[in-house]
Amino acid sequence: MTDQSAFKAAYGFERDAVRLGNWRAAPWNVWAFRNVSEFIPTARIAATPGLAEDPVVDAGALLRETFSLDDRRISVADALRETFADAMVVMKSGRIVADFHAPNFTLQSRHILFSVSKSVTSVIAGILHDDGLLDFDEMVPRYVPELKNCAYGDARVRDILDMQVSLDFEEVYHDPHGPYARYRRAGLLDPSEPSEKVETVVEFIAGLKKGKADHGGPYNYASPNSDVLGLIIQGASGRRFPDLVSERLFQPLGVRQDAYVTVDRAGTPRTGGGINMTPRDLARIGEMMRNGGVANGKRIVSREWVHETVTGGSREAWATSTSASWLPNGRYHNKWYQTGSGAFFALGIHGQWLYVDPAAELVIAKLSSQPNAIIDDAKDANMALFDALAKIV
Numbered sequence: 001m002t003d004q005s006a007f008k009a010a011y012g013f014e015r016d017a018v019r020l021g022n023w024r025a026a027p028w029n030v031w032a033f034r035n036v037s038e039f040i041p042t043a044r045i046a047a048t049p050g051l052a053e054d055p056v057v058d059a060g061a062l063l064r065e066t067f068s069l070d071d072r073r074i075s076v077a078d079a080l081r082e083t084f085a086d087a088m089v090v091m092k093s094g095r096i097v098a099d100f101h102a103p104n105f106t107l108q109s110r111h112i113l114f115s116v117s118k119s120v121t122s123v124i125a126g127i128l129h130d131d132g133l134l135d136f137d138e139m140v141p142r143y144v145p146e147l148k149n150c151a152y153g154d155a156r157v158r159d160i161l162d163m164q165v166s167l168d169f170e171e172v173y174h175d176p177h178g179p180y181a182r183y184r185r186a187g188l189l190d191p192s193e194p195s196e197k198v199e200t201v202v203e204f205i206a207g208l209k210k211g212k213a214d215h216g217g218p219y220n221y222a223s224p225n226s227d228v229l230g231l232i233i234q235g236a237s238g239r240r241f242p243d244l245v246s247e248r249l250f251q252p253l254g255v256r257q258d259a260y261v262t263v264d265r266a267g268t269p270r271t272g273g274g275i276n277m278t279p280r281d282l283a284r285i286g287e288m289m290r291n292g293g294v295a296n297g298k299r300i301v302s303r304e305w306v307h308e309t310v311t312g313g314s315r316e317a318w319a320t321s322t323s324a325s326w327l328p329n330g331r332y333h334n335k336w337y338q339t340g341s342g343a344f345f346a347l348g349i350h351g352q353w354l355y356v357d358p359a360a361e362l363v364i365a366k367l368s369s370q371p372n373a374i375i376d377d378a379k380d381a382n383m384a385l386f387d388a389l390a391k392i393v
Helices: 003-011 060-064 076-082 116-131 157-161 179-186 201-206 224-237 241-253 279-290 303-311 315-319 376-392
Strands: 042-045 066-069 072-075 085-092 095-101 259-262 275-277 331-333 336-338 344-348 352-357 362-368
Touching: 042 241, 042 275, 060 076, 060 095, 066 076, 066 376, 072 076, 076 085, 076 376, 085 279, 095 279, 116 157, 116 224, 116 241, 116 275, 116 279, 116 303, 116 344, 116 352, 157 224, 179 201, 201 224, 224 241, 241 259, 241 279, 275 279, 279 303, 279 352, 279 362, 303 331, 303 336, 315 331, 352 376, 362 376
Parallel strands: none
Antiparallel strands: 042 259, 066 072, 085 095, 085 362, 259 275, 331 336, 336 344, 344 352, 352 362
16 A cells, blocks of 8 residues: 555545645644644754653543533543544543544644643743743833834733733634734745735734723733743743743653644744644643642742632633633633633633643543634533543543
């Protein structure tokens, strides 16, 4: 069997069918989300040298368990299939108790995190804050002077962290012509128009205008905020973001596989959605957060920052936003979501999750290839699944 025929047998299409213009759409996204570095420029985030991965932990018994979803009983296996899961890792009390892998997914497969990247990036911001290098109450231009004449010129770092920036920008995923499409093209995530001058991420962000309100108001989700956080991190530390993540987070954490982050033509990392890593290594970040910033007996980020992240933030900012109807008791702080019942999580489009339930000593990393960026029923199904796993495991 040739390489091309083997590829088609595995995925149902040929490799050259995957292009920059269709990589987020089904069925091509199943392969593309695991192989982003083949068609978008990336920078390596080095793992901990010399650590081997433990064998797969069979999830067979867990997959056969059932739980209530809406008005029916459903197995865990069927819930994973219905939510387009590519992989799921379940940790209980610090130990991996189940690995689920869809066909052609292995322990070495790295998957794009989309906006779960924002939460990973915020950990680095917390580390720099602990170091005294980053003041959350400072204005953005202190760290990124290039942004002094745009919407971020009078925004605090704290506004960036909590998505409370007043921004004339609408995050519409399926509009091929609006500002979000320009934003994607700047990050080299979509093909550019033939006559278009491709902006860098910094050039695009520097052209954004402030909204009508003041900063610090309702939660207002906008992905460019998190790319600004990456720029702030580089400005505050004087380091490249991938090197900082490797040195200060991945290596003390014991990450087993190199990760990578997408970059634009100037080498700027897409910290708002471009990190790619294995689900087990992602789960290790969740376990570190569950343990108050400690992993392998090493303090990675302060207990105070973790506690503030998973319990603090403005309830009013969330309650007055358009997201409150989905998570009525929730909050959003330091780029992590809180459920209101003690659990907290990171969330990305197309079904990417890192879910932590401290009371159940549970961490779940779940990576998916949903055909649409947002599927409300899938979000609800995932939350029901995680709640059920907290009781089952």
